[in-house]
Amino acid sequence: MSTKSYDGMTKGERDVYDSDKRESEKKEQEGTRGKHLRVKIQKKFLTVALKGTPPVMEGDLCKEIKVEDSTWTVEDQSMLCIHLEKLNKMQWWENVLTHHPKIDTTKIQPENSKLSDLDGETRGMVEKMMFDQQQKQMRKPTSDEAKKAEALKKFQAAHPEMDFSQAKLN
Incomplete structure (x- = not known):
């Protein structure tokens, strides 16, 4: 509203306009703000409350x-x-808080996705997991076990004077 049109209002119109503006400002200021809340997030615990009241959750x-x-x-x-x-992002949660009812996560049907839909880091992690699973099924070393064996082999080649007969890869 421009000043000119406000100036052109009658006293009664101004009173109504001012009252509406005050009511609108009051509504904007109502509601919950962060400073009114007490939210505590811990590794295995959650609390949500309005300050000065018992927790809602x-x-x-x-x-x-x-x-x-x-x-x-x-x-x-x-x-x-x-x-x-x-x-652990690869694990479905049965509930959020342990005292809440559990859902049957076996009934959840995840969307079909392709490896190409994943970002590079996630795709690499999934491909590694798939490879390691195949290796385990064939009773062959996983990628991590193969890396350790290769590192030991290089170290042995660099230090032929040492005895590695009792070396274990953990």
């Missing part, structure tokens, strides 16, 4: 998380969003 997490990568935000002063970064 509190308990042991069903699995461990990476605390430093977990966050919370308040959206539109009305919704608390909590992001918990799983320690």
